[in-house]
Amino acid sequence: xxxxxxxxxxxxxxxxxxxxxxxxxxxxxxxxxxxxxxxxxxxxxxxxxxxxxxxxxxxxxxxxxxxxxxxxxxxxxxxxxxxxxxxxxxxxxxxxxxxxxxxxxxxxxxxxxxxxxxxxxxxxxxxxxxxxxxxxxxxxxxxxxxxxxxxxxxxxxxxxxxxxxxxxxxxxxxxxxxxxxxxxxxxxxxxxxxxxxxxxxxxxxxxxxxxxxxxxxxxxxxxxxxxxxxxxxxxxxxxxxxxxxxxxxxxxxxxxxxxxxxxxxxxxxxxxxxxxxxxxxxxxxxxxxxxxxxxxxxxxxxxxxxxxxxxxxxxxxxxxxxxxxxxxxxxxxxxxxxxxxxxxxxxxxxxxxxxxxxxxxxxxxxxxxxxxxxxxxxxxxxxxxxxxxxxxxxxxxxxxxxxxxxxxxxxxxxxxxxxxxxxxxxxxxxxxxxxxxxxxxxxxxxxxxxxxxxxxxxxxxxxxxxxxxxxxxxxxxxxxxxxxxxxxxxxxxxxxxxxxxxxxxxxxxxxxxxxxxxxxxxxxxxxxxxxxxxxxxxxxxxxxxxxxxxxxxxxxxxxxxxxxxxxxxxxxxxxxxxxxxxx
DNA sequence: TCGGATGACGGTTCAAGGGG
DNA sequence: TCCCCTTGAACCGTCATCCG
Numbered sequence: 001x002x003x004x005x006x007x008x009x010x011x012x013x014x015x016x017x018x019x020x021x022x023x024x025x026x027x028x029x030x031x032x033x034x035x036x037x038x039x040x041x042x043x044x045x046x047x048x049x050x051x052x053x054x055x056x057x058x059x060x061x062x063x064x065x066x067x068x069x070x071x072x073x074x075x076x077x078x079x080x081x082x083x084x085x086x087x088x089x090x091x092x093x094x095x096x097x098x099x100x101x102x103x104x105x106x107x108x109x110x111x112x113x114x115x116x117x118x119x120x121x122x123x124x125x126x127x128x129x130x131x132x133x134x135x136x137x138x139x140x141x142x143x144x145x146x147x148x149x150x151x152x153x154x155x156x157x158x159x160x161x162x163x164x165x166x167x168x169x170x171x172x173x174x175x176x177x178x179x180x181x182x183x184x185x186x187x188x189x190x191x192x193x194x195x196x197x198x199x200x201x202x203x204x205x206x207x208x209x210x211x212x213x214x215x216x217x218x219x220x221x222x223x224x225x226x227x228x229x230x231x232x233x234x235x236x237x238x239x240x241x242x243x244x245x246x247x248x249x250x251x252x253x254x255x256x257x258x259x260x261x262x263x264x265x266x267x268x269x270x271x272x273x274x275x276x277x278x279x280x281x282x283x284x285x286x287x288x289x290x291x292x293x294x295x296x297x298x299x300x301x302x303x304x305x306x307x308x309x310x311x312x313x314x315x316x317x318x319x320x321x322x323x324x325x326x327x328x329x330x331x332x333x334x335x336x337x338x339x340x341x342x343x344x345x346x347x348x349x350x351x352x353x354x355x356x357x358x359x360x361x362x363x364x365x366x367x368x369x370x371x372x373x374x375x376x377x378x379x380x381x382x383x384x385x386x387x388x389x390x391x392x393x394x395x396x397x398x399x400x401x402x403x404x405x406x407x408x409x410x411x412x413x414x415x416x417x418x419x420x421x422x423x424x425x426x427x428x429x430x431x432x433x434x435x436x437x438x439x440x441x442x443x444x445x446x447x448x449x450x451x452x453x454x455x456x457x458x459x460x461x462x463x464x465x466x467x468x469x470x471x472x473x474x475x476x477x478x479x480x481x482x483x484x485x486x487x488x489x490x491x492x493x494x495x496x497x498x499x500x501x502x503x504x505x506x507x508x509x510x511x512x513x514x515x516x517x518x519x520x521x522x523x524x525x526x527x528x529x530x531x532x533x534x535x536x537x538x539x540x541x542x543x544x545x546x547x548x549x550x551x552x553x554x555x556x557x558x559x560x561x562x563x564x565x566x567x568x569x570x571x572x573x574x575x576x577x578x579x580x581x582x583x
Numbered sequence: 584t585c586g587g588a589t590g591a592c593g594g595t596t597c598a599a600g601g602g603g
Numbered sequence: 604t605c606c607c608c609t610t611g612a613a614c615c616g617t618c619a620t621c622c623g
Contacts, residue, residue: 005617011587073615074589094587094623102617103587191618217584218621225619232585259584296617298593420592420619 002124002378003301004067007113007292008159008185010225011106013232015150017091019139021107022116024090025063025128026136032058035089044089044098046082054086064125071105114153115287121378144237145267154233155275156287158353158370159184163230164272165353167240167264174243174261176200177231181224186303186348188408190415191296193221193424196431200247202443203258205509207251216258221424222295231262239268285371288354290378298414299392307345308377309333311354311368320359320367340399344407391417398552402559405436409555416524416551417473425471426451429522429554436558438568439465442509449506450489455514461569463516466490469523476523478534478548486519490542493517518575519546522554526579535577545575556582 012018023031036058038044045051057069065086072085081096083089087104089097099107108126111117116132119125135149144150154160166183167175181187181194188194199219206212220228234240243263246255264272277283288311294303313329314321323342330338346366350356355369395410402410409432415421430441430452439454455464466489470476493507494517510517519538526548535546549557560566560582574580 003616010618013586017586068615071616091587094585100588101615102589105616106587193619214621218619220620222618229586418592423619 002121003291005191005291005295005300006109006119006289007157008191008222008226008295009106009110009113009229010222011103011229012110013229015139015144015233015236016141018107018110018116019136020092021087021090022111022128022132022136024058024086025065025117025126026133027058027061027063029136031090035086038089038097044082045084046079047084050084058086062127064127066125067108070108070126072101074101113157113287113289113292114150115156116149116153121290121376151237151271152284154237155271155284158286158288159226159230160234160353161272161275161286161355162351162353163227163234164239164264164268164275167262168269168272171264174245174263176245176258177220177224177228177260177262180227180231180262181221183351184223184227185352186294186297186344187223187351188411188428189294189297189303189348190411190418190421191294191300192223193421194223195219195221195424196427198427198430198434198441198443200258203247203256204249205251205442206249207505212252212256216256219423228260231260234268235262237267238265239271241265283371285373286354287374288352288372289374290376292352302392305377306330306335306338306341307349308375309335310342310345311349311372311375312377314356314366314368315372320357320365323360323364323366326366337396337400340396344399344410347408394552398555402555404562405555405558409436409558412551412555413524416471416522418471419473422469422471426469429467429469430454432554432558433467437561437571444506444509450486453506453509455510456568456572457511457514458568461567461572462514463518463572464510464514465575466493466517466519468519468521470521472523475525475527476521476548477527477529478521478531480534482521483534483538486521486538486546487541490517490519490538490544494542516572517544518572519544520575521546521548523548523550525550525552532578539577545577547575547578547580549580553580553582 020031023029024035026032036055039051039055045054054069057065070085070087072083072088075082083098085101085104087108088099088101091099091103091107093099111132112119115129116135117126118129131149131153135147138147138149162184163180166180178195178197178199182196186192199215203215206215231240235242241263242259243261245258245261247258248255275284290304290308293307294300297303309330313326326342327338346356354372357367357369359365391413395413398410398413399407412428412432415425415428427443430443433439433454434441439456441452441454443452444450450466451469452467453464454467456462468486496507531548538546557571561571
């Protein structure tokens with residue numbers, strides 16, 4: 001019950017709707033009256049018992065509502081004109097007089113993270129705060145900056161600081177939602193996905209309207225969307241300016257206009273100064289809830305506890321503390337070998353907008369610059385209990401063995417096992433090959449093209465790789481259909497027909513001079529019995545060498561290349577119709 | 584396009600049914 | 604008859620992607 005995610009808002013961005021949501025907690029307010037009337041005079045909440053219980057809940061002098069009373073559930077497919085929660089009725093939907101459960105949950109998250117409602121962690125109900133009451137009573141849509149409750153709420157919400165700060169550091173240019181998403185929250189972890197900057201290079205090469213439209217509106221990870229929402233709030237207050245970016249693409253006469261680029265405004269810079277504290281004014285205390293420290297990750301409770309513990313340790317000292325001290329304290333709390341996890345938690349917390357400064361070279365010192373409040377670890381048995389310990393252990397081991405690559409890539413282990421993250425897996429593999437291997441990569445996708453291409457073009461070393469990624473929980477067995485698909489890609493690349501279907505002429509992304517090609521499958525793991533036969537079959541048909549590479553090994557390879565233990569030429573030598581093992 | 588809306592996934596809960 | 608255990612379906616929370 002109390003494990004619900006809070007603090008990250010995906011759907012909601014209309015302030016009037018937020019006011020309406022908050023007013024559900026204010027007896028006799030306009031929206032409260034509307035909700036009561038709807039419950040009394042209509043049957044959009046079909047069950048009379050539910051209707052009555054919602055009315056009873058609203059009729060208290062202090063309105064306290066639990067999660068299901070606020071958020072409810074989705075109405076059945078055959079009865080889309082019904083709903084079952086106060087939060088759903090509080091906000092008018094796009095296609096109905098009410099919103100669905102997910103949108104209601106997002107409005108609840110929005111109201112909570114701005115401090116307009118607060119929760120009792122043990123009983124788990126929500127009620128109005130003084131700030132929420134002020135926000136609703138002072139609300140004038142045309143003058144949000146005068147709504148002190150709103151301004152204070154936004155300043156205390158760490159991700160707002162994060163976005164403003166990132167935009168300030170890059171204020172010579174407009175920044176895309178993808179770049180912001182990659183640098184927001186626990187980016188890379190399940191629930192914080194980002195499509196990354198590569199989407200832009202894909203847009204630069206797209207050659208048909210259908211894909212172009214899709215890329216502009218449909219390709220977006222959760223973190224990218226969190227960033228877009230926050231920027232949309234801030235642009236309503238003039239703290240941030242939306243500044244569409246024109247992308248050149250030689251397949252179209254006019255540049256492609258990308259709307260989701262942002263730049264900080266003068267007012268935003270002032271707010272940033274207020275957050276950090278200017279002269280006699282103290283810095284703003286940031287509200288960090290336990291529920292925002294992980295969202296969809298498998299071990300979210302474990303991760304939230306771990307991160308909250310780290311913050312508490314940092315908070316307990318007024319000055320900077322050594323890495324060794326943190327690690328020994330974490331060990332006492334039941335988190336052994338924390339040295340390998342500290343970098344991820346550190347980056348994630350900073351990317352949430354919590355300022356932690358580091359100093360020192362070989363051994364780092366940490367100092368919590370932000371003042372934080374509201375962090376309560378719920379009382380639970382087995383506070384360090386770890387679900388799916390095997391996978392977490394593997395990730396831990398990989399972090400230990402790959403100190404020189406971006407620790408966030410370890411999430412590839414999880415992503416590679418999740419069908420629903422197939423697209424993210426594709427993106428992340430290409431990203432890893434580019435950033436850590438130093439290969440040039442191109443994302444493709446679509447039915448008639450491989451997922452991505454990678455190549456190197458140096459004086460001594462030049463080859464291209466055709467890549468297919470498979471995000472399968474139980475591994476990939478290279479069935480005949482997939483062998484045939486790869487053979488077709490290789491043949492197409494060899495023959496380069498002038499007529500092509502679907503994603504046309506994808507091979508043009510290889511530089512013309514490259515003559516040596518390879519193929520590669522990347523997945524969580526491979527059931528090895530049939531793999532080699534399949535790879536050999538593809539070779540026998542095409543005379544092109546290939547391999548398979550699992551999510552763990554691709555990370556070890558990155559470490560070897562990063563530390564110059566092998567180079568790209570040697571990497572090319574690994575394609576021998578086998579599964580690649582670096583160690 | 585923006586501001587949600589939708590279908591899906593992975594997990595949990597719960598009740599029915601079977602065996603001892 | 605009672606109790607425990609298994610099974611599977613309904614339910615729930617949370618996206619990641621889609622779209623009027």
